[in-house]
Amino acid sequence: KAGVTQTPRYLIKTRGQQVTLSCSPISGHRSVSWYQQTPGQGLQFLFEYFSETQRNKGNFPGRFSGRQFSNSRSEMNVSTLELGDSALYLCASRPPGQGYEQYFGPGTRLTVT
């Protein structure tokens, strides 16, 4: 079974621009979560989607948004980029039913200049 995929893998943007990142979960997984990882703050939860609905949200400004499609693929968008948004953005999916473990994608490395 294919793992979680994320595109693009690397991205360089300029302050003020916006960016859209994509995540395709493992087949059959309906829950998708997004995380921001930086050396100083570690892994921080952005939001979780399940069946196209946002189920949980972390403490990030409204510039960070996301959505999930009917095929469980998810996108996150960051508008008006700031230098501090430079980070590794990780997407993870969870299996349905009793399993709560997460399977992470390879991440998208975003650099804001």
Added chain:
Amino acid sequence: QKEVEQNSGPLSVPEGAIASLNCTYSDRGSQSFFWYRQYSGKSPELIMFIYSNGDKEDGRFTAQLNKASQYVSLLIRDSQPSDSATYLCEGFQKLVFGTGTRLLVSP
């Protein structure tokens, strides 16, 4: 106080020794914890989960959960240089991760 806290390390142990990684949490309602391993430049991968008080063993790994004292630990027996990585603790209910502990196993 962060909801899940870990010592950032690095924790240095010689090959063959037992590595002990700890995580404390503030939410008494947390029921489930997961340990992930993250190699440099890679994404986290699940290695252990624990739902109930006590110990859970899987190969060289043992997870321990103490709800009364609000800590969860991961023991790695017979540590190998390939175990050198950052270990992240997650409290499931809050979807919160600790900042991770870097483990260095020297040959």
